[in-house]
Amino acid sequence: MRFLLTDEQSDLARTLASLLAASDVPGVARAWAAGDLAPGRALWARLAKAGLFALAVPEEHEGLGPLPVELAVAFVELGRYGVPGPLVETVAAAALLPAEHLPALAAGDLAATLTLPGGSPYALDPHAAALVLTVSAQGGLYAAPGHGEPLPSMDPARRLAVPAAGGALLATGVPTAEALRRARLLTAAQALGVGQALLERTVAYVKQRTQFGTPVGAFQAVKHRLADTLLALEFARPLVFGAAVTTADGDVAAAKLAAGGAAYRAARTALQLHGAVGYTQELELSLWLRKARPLRDAWGTPAQCRAEVLARYGEAGRTATARLTT
Amino acid sequence: MDLTPTPEVTAFREEARAWLRAHVPARPLPSLETAEGFAAHRAWEARLSAARWSVVSWPERYGGRGADLERWLVFEEEYWAAGAPGRVSQNGISLLAPTLFDHGTEEQRARVLPPMASGEVVWAQAWSEPESGSDLASLRSKAVRTEGGWLLSGHKTWSSRAAFADRAFGIFRTDPQPAAAGRPHRGLTYLMFDLRAPGVTVRPIGRLDGKPAFAELFLDEVFVPDEDVIGEVGEGWRIAMSTTGDERGLTLRAPGRFLAAADRLVRLWRGREGGAADTALRDRVADAVVGARAYELFTWASAARIAAGRAAGAESSLNKVFWSEYDIALHETALDLLGADGELEGTDWAEPYVFALAGPIYAGTNEIQRDIIAERLLGLPKGRR
Incomplete structure (x- = not known):
């Protein structure tokens, strides 16, 4: 038992963070929102070169994984820097696609998006994906022949469309549950990163914003709200990494519920504590402010996650680690 | 990992x-x-x-x-x-x-x-005073040097189970000079004393739940031998703070306590007629399960950091706010599940519910903890409390 990131895992976070810090991700996200996908695709290629997608693909198909803890580490950073695109969806698709697609996916040459049975009817950013996938209730994986008009999301960097029915059958009996687990876990990790970015920026702001002759961050009402934001994020974090370790449905649902909720609360706090300037589009903060709510609901709304947690909760007498894992 | x-x-x-x-x-x-x-x-x-x-x-x-x-x-x-x-x-x-x-x-x-x-000797703590709660360093109970030891005088309060305990420990002002010069954290000394020693009067205080379990202590020149001074004279504040970290954090409330309580709550919910239909209550039961798991995993992470040689520090304040608020929410959910029986004193949930209400107050109020989180973990400027 050693529930702590290894040095290599911490290094991965640092490597990605320095890559992203040097990539003008806010500019990339604004271009993506405006329909200019080129900067986003260039960033995607750099992330692939750093090994991001290889983490989702088994070694026998030219990947390094699947490595759920490393993926969670990476997606916290992707959320923290606000990287746009169907990243979660591409990693989830790696669990479904036939082997011949996997080397390209690992290399970053295959962006995919998908819907799963019982989930949202919308696929994220199909206009940016080479493959739009659907899965039938019987576990048939289809390459959708097209999709409806992409609809703008509350997050300008996200667009949603309903994939067209039918298309080429790529595989049968695909592990839908595994794809959902991945999508849910990595959305949770991304949300955690979004919450962290909102908190970091708000803490910096309240230290320099002065009213009544003092930094507003010295006022208890402000401090306590930020303390509660940190608290929610820091108790969601071990759920996210715990779920990455156990990959159990109950743990994954718990992580999604907690991280999505914490990120959304962080967004509310960030907006409130920035005051009127927070309510402006030009402030970079808006990139994360508008992401938090969609991520809270993507791949598992709070209600769905709570129902999953209780459905998976074992009878009394189990040891704690088995409580949510069976 | x-x-x-x-x-x-x-x-x-x-x-x-x-x-x-x-x-x-x-x-x-x-x-x-x-x-x-x-x-x-x-x-x-x-x-x-x-x-x-x-x-x-x-x-x-x-x-x-x-x-x-x-x-x-x-x-x-x-x-x-x-x-x-x-x-x-x-x-x-x-x-x-x-x-x-x-x-x-x-x-x-x-x-x-x-x-x-x-259990032959049960200990009570003697920190708070009537005028010194969150601002503990303003405390006035004193220890005056005498031959072979110290004479304690003053008034301590909110001493849990002191009504029945044998001995107590706390901090006392052994040097009034630093406080007079505006440095109240200096000049305090950590001492142990006998609750049955001459000069000690223990007055039980009825708690919110009517139980006579905490007490105030009136001390009138109570003799404490030198062998019952812990650490250096004058270093009491630093020594006491090193244990409040334990009190707020890991060693006061192990996650097992809440894992067991969440189990009991799920059993109560599952056993309730038509219980599953009430989604508002169902959601709160799920939150209790998730909270217990979060606290468990947070603790495993803390334990791993401590095992790797990193001190717990101010993160114990996150821990304290979390479990104290979690404990109340869990018990409130149980009472709501009990419906009309929720107000009865005789259920399994009534006494722990009333006890949980004290959690955000003792071991450093949650307001003080949030100040610590904001100042030490987020680096926000100190302000007036």
């Missing part, structure tokens, strides 16, 4: 579980907060101690098993899952003992710890 126990830890868990299954009283003991219950819980401590389960993390020579943090957490999990009694010696075990390990002498440890482990 892993969550798999070693075979040795699993064997330890099984040994603890087997002993607890065979020895935990079938019927709950009377309330710990009454004279009768206090005696029954003291007798339980003696049984635990005879089998060396009362202080598993202490070295063997003081009655423990030398268990590491992982084993201690496993023991706590089994302890609460078994429905075992509350710990009457908790204040001594979680506050005074760590202080003695870090700052006491070998003579003090050998004298104080074994009878603490067996």
Whole structure:
């Protein structure tokens, strides 16, 4: 038992963070929102070169994984820097696609998006994906022949469309549950990163914003709200990494519920504590402010996650680690 | 990063579980907060101690098993899952003992710890004063030098279970000069004293739930020998703060307690007629399950950091706010599940609910904890409290 990131895992976070810090991700996200996908695709290629997608693909198909803890580490950073695109969806698709697609996916040459049975009817950013996938209730994986008009999301960097029915059958009996687990876990990790970015920026702001002759961050009402934001994020974090370790449905649902909720609360706090300037589009903060709510609901709304947690909760007498894992 | 126990830890868990299954009283003991219950819980401590389960993390020579943090957490999990009694010696075990390990002498440890482990001597804390709560450093109770020791005078209060306990520990002003010069944290000394010594008057205070379990202490020139001073004279604040970290954090509320409570809550919910249909209550039950898991995993992460040599520090304030608010929410959900029976005093949930209400107040109020989180973890500027 050693529930702590290894040095290599911490290094991965640092490597990605320095890559992203040097990539003008806010500019990339604004271009993506405006329909200019080129900067986003260039960033995607750099992330692939750093090994991001290889983490989702088994070694026998030219990947390094699947490595759920490393993926969670990476997606916290992707959320923290606000990287746009169907990243979660591409990693989830790696669990479904036939082997011949996997080397390209690992290399970053295959962006995919998908819907799963019982989930949202919308696929994220199909206009940016080479493959739009659907899965039938019987576990048939289809390459959708097209999709409806992409609809703008509350997050300008996200667009949603309903994939067209039918298309080429790529595989049968695909592990839908595994794809959902991945999508849910990595959305949770991304949300955690979004919450962290909102908190970091708000803490910096309240230290320099002065009213009544003092930094507003010295006022208890402000401090306590930020303390509660940190608290929610820091108790969601071990759920996210715990779920990455156990990959159990109950743990994954718990992580999604907690991280999505914490990120959304962080967004509310960030907006409130920035005051009127927070309510402006030009402030970079808006990139994360508008992401938090969609991520809270993507791949598992709070209600769905709570129902999953209780459905998976074992009878009394189990040891704690088995409580949510069976 | 892993969550798999070693075979040795699993064997330890099984040994603890087997002993607890065979020895935990079938019927709950009377309330710990009454004279009768206090005696029954003291007798339980003696049984635990005879089998060396009362202080598993202490070295063997003081009655423990030398268990590491992982084993201690496993023991706590089994302890609460078994429905075992509350710990009457908790204040001594979680506050005074760590202080003695870090700052006491070998003579003090050998004298104080074994009878603490067996429940023969039960300790109460004497921190707060009527005018010094959150602003503890403003305290006025004093210790004046006398031959061979100190004479304590003053008024301490909110001393949990002092109505029944044997001895107490706290901090006293041994040098009034620094406080007069605006440095109230200086000139304080950490002392142990006998609650039955001449000059001590213990006045029980009825709690919110009517139980006479905490008390105020009136001290009038109570003699404390030099051997009962812990650490250096004048260093009491620093020494006391090193244990409040323990009180707020890991050693006060092991996750096993909340894992067991969440189990009980799920059983209550599942057993309720038509319970699953009420989604508002269902959501709160789910939140209790998720909260217990979050607290468990947060604690495993803290334990791993501590094992890697990193100090717990201000993160113990996150811990304290979390469990104290979680505990109330869980019990409120239970009362709501009970419906019309929720207001009755005789249910399994009533007493722990009233007890949970105190959580955000004791061990440093949650307002103070949030100040600590904001200032020490987020780096926000200090302001007026």
